[in-house]
Amino acid sequence: MSSASSSQPVSPVHLPESVELLEQIVDQTKQILQDAGDAILALSKDQQSSVSLTLLRFQERQSEAAALQTGCTFPTMVHLDKPVRDASTEAKKSLQKAWSALHSRRDVYAILQQLEISQENDPMIRRLHQHTLRLFERHGAGLSEQDQQKLIQIRDEISSLELEFQRALNEDTTEILLTAEELDGCSEAWLQGLKKQTAAVKEEGGQEFYRVTMKTPDILNVSRNASLPETRKRVAIKYRQVCTDTNGPRVDRLLELRHDAAVLLGFKSHAAYQLNINMAQKVETVDEFLENIMSAIAGKRDSDKEVLLGLKKAEYERRGWSDQFDGQLCAWDVKYYQEILFRDQYAVDNNLIQQYFELDYVRDQIMGIYSKIFQLRIEQVPGKYWADDVTLFAVYDQKAQNEAGEAGQADPERFKIGYFYLDPFPRPGKYSHQCVVPLRASYVVSKTGEQVLPVAVNVGNLSRPTSERPALLKHTEVRTFFHEIGHVFHAMSNKARFSLFNFSWSAVPYPTSLAMDFLEVPSIMLENWLWEPLVLKRLSRHYKTGEQLPDDLIESLVRSRKVSAGLLFSQQIAATSIDMKLHSVDPKTRQESVAQLWKRMSESLAGIQMEGGPGVNPACQLYHIAMGYDAGYYVYAWSEMHAHDLYTRFKPSSSSPDGKKESRALDEVLGREYWEKVLSPGATVEPLELLRDFLGREPNPEAFQRYLTEP
Structure with missing residues (x-):
């Protein structure tokens, strides 16, 4: 580099410095979208039958709007000024309505629907036409006017709720005050980066506290390193209470509205609506996929749990806490005892690495x-x-x-x-x-x-x-x-x-x-x-000595890849199954609250005790549920299945003179083939075709199953 x-x-993207400038971008973008539809209607009847004057111009105006909108929608995620972030959230609501309004236009849909895309046309034009019509149909252009208006109102409320959900998490400043003693086991380097606060109340005697936030680096440091179980539990529960007062009602309402919108469009559930345009296509396909995974990893999950429980019991005995050991592995125990397992049995000290x-x-x-x-x-x-x-x-x-x-x-x-x-x-x-x-x-x-x-x-x-x-x-x-x-x-x-x-x-x-x-x-x-020794060697350099990661540490790290994998993967599948369950049923018929269902299914599928108590609701901290991964959290496990299949081409396939198999991880010819066959086509080709082209065969789950079941 x-x-x-x-x-x-020259920066290719400029974020506005003021609310006024941001609002100007909103107005310009909305005008482009309005013009995109109006221009088609202004054409003569003969002109409306022209692909280049209708479909292609329509798409290009949307491209222009997509390029422009960044200046008013992205600031909500990163801008330094809160007034601009707040205005950006409102801008995103406004533009989502504008995009939705464009694809809800029945007059434009009628013209595009009548276009004749002949076999002589570029196949990409035919694909563009099909996907454009699909957008209109998913916005209700094929419904009665009355039902479409209902759909538009529902979608507007969904958009607003999702953005408010995200803003609540972005702006959250929840902290928990903990003493150095309560943070025993955490590294001095991390503690030095925390802000401090001296207790003002007389009873505390002016004791100094560390201010631990609910952001990812702090949560991970406590969950992996804090030796006192009560500290880990307090932080875990505090995190699971973040934004529950505000996001809890939003989640409930989102589930209702999504179901109603899906039913209006002729689908049984929101999950059925979402999956209809994905590779999986059907809820039953995903349910079967998740069941197969859980069946494959159940034994490993249980053995992983027993190993960590053994470490917990041994620590309680060593510290004189035997009377407090209840034989339960809790959510706030998993990462902590996994770290001990890494260090003591696999010689992996993550703080050293x-x-x-x-x-x-x-x-x-x-x-x-x-x-x-x-x-x-x-x-x-x-x-x-x-x-x-x-x-x-x-x-x-x-x-x-x-x-x-x-x-x-x-x-x-x-x-x-x-x-x-x-x-x-x-x-x-x-x-x-x-x-x-x-x-x-x-x-x-x-x-x-x-x-x-x-x-x-x-x-x-x-x-x-x-x-x-x-x-x-x-x-x-x-x-x-x-x-x-x-x-x-x-x-x-x-x-x-x-x-x-x-x-x-x-x-x-x-x-x-x-x-x-x-x-x-x-x-x-x-x-x-990131599990290839030659890559780990290349990425590493000690910040003081300049030395690369020693071979023995690399070997230990690679061996630890699947430590507790059954337990950790079961936790992911639990969250995935909960997401599918919440979006596959009519919320009005569900007997449990979201928080109750989350706790019951998590404990059943993952086999560990979850956080509980007043105000605890894990759905309220899950960005995914309000950022397009609703009925879509399964994509991580689904993608991992295909990822392991793709990686079979990069695994060692030849031997060097010393008899060691050589990895193809840094093979630039194969890497470029991956770039051209899997990445570059984007959505111009169906995903299964991309996979077939690179693999030279039909995709299959065999590599994934081996990864899940082999030691």
Whole structure:
């Protein structure tokens, strides 16, 4: 990775500095969307039968609106000023209504529906036509006017509730005050990064407390390291109480409204509506898939639980707490005893390993790996963006430039394929999980033939640097970072003619047609790199000594990959099954509250005691339930099945002279094939066709089943 040579770096995305500027962008975007429909109606009857004057112009105006809207919808996730974040949330509501209004226009639908797309037309035009009509139909254009108006009202309320749900979590400032004694076992480096508060009440004697937030780095540090079970329990319960007063009623209402909308559109449930356009297609397919997984891992889940219970019992005996041991493994025990298992039985000390993963170095090496395997070039673009720690990078197709020879060397800018930002650390008001947001879709401008370049951002919440040391990442954070950068390059790979076929995510209001249960496949496949010894060696450098991760630590880390995997995967499947259950039944017929159902199903499927008590509701902290993964949380397990299948092509297939099998993880020929066959097509090709093309056969779950069941 190098710095860009341009003396006048230009940011491809600018966030407005004021509410007034943001509102101007809203008005411009809404006007484009209004014009997109009006222009079709203004055509003569003969002109309305022209594909280029109707369908293609309609799509291009939407592409323009999609590119513009970022300036008013993305600030809600990252902007430093709360008034702008609040205005951005309102802008997103407004624009979601505008997009919905466009695709609800019965007059425009009638014209597009009558278009004759002949066999001589480009197949991509036929696909565009089919997907465009599908958008209108899913917005009720095929219903009676009365039913469509009901649907529009329901959708407007759903949009508002989802955005308020997200805003509540983004703006949440819940903390818990804990003493150094209560945080026994947590690393000094992490404690140094926490804010402190001295108790004002006289009874406390001026005792000093650490202010532990409910953000991911703090939650993980306590759950993995705090030796006092009461501390872990208090923090776990406090986290499960975040936003329950506000988001609890929103979840209940969302479930009702989603069901009503699905029934209006002729579906049995919201889950049936969501899955209809995904790879899985049917609720029964997902239910069977989840049942098969639980059946496969049940034995390992139980044995994993017994191992951790044994560690808990031994610790209670060692500390003189035997009278408190009740034979129960609790949700707040799992990560803590898993850390002990890592350290004592697998020689994996995550606090030690973390010292080898300095964020800036890991970032550069990850980009180097992606550059190598995909044959790209990445250059940092210097400049100041929406926050001081945000950086911008330009991506070039190095393979294409090399193949162009001297012409490529003379004009390297011609091979630029996109931009991406990194926004790595948590801050007040920022979206508090990890994600990649497409900021600009890629499409071709019909008049000039210019390819508008895609822009994306990795919104992260990684461990911050402290006064004593730089930002250091746990291996799990490195894996998450690698996964999210995989999404970034999925976005960078797209050269679709129409924005509708781009990589996208539900956080953006404009429509795309990439199947949700394929979206995660490429990045989950790439997570396998973080268990390859040669990749771990390359990513690591001790922040003090500069030494790479020793071979014995690498070997131990790789051996630990499936430690407690049965238990941890059962927890994921429990959340997935709960999501499907909530969205597969009529909420009016459900006897349990969401919180009651969550606790019962989690304890039944995962086999551990969950958080309980007043105000506890895990649905209220799950961004996914309000960000497009409703009846869609299954996509992670589903994607993992296909990811393991894809990775079979990167596994060792040849032997070196010393008899050791060689991994193909850094094979740039195979990596480029993956880029061209799996990533670049975006939604222009059905996911199963992409998988078949790369695998050279029908996809199957065999590799996934081996991963689940083998030691």
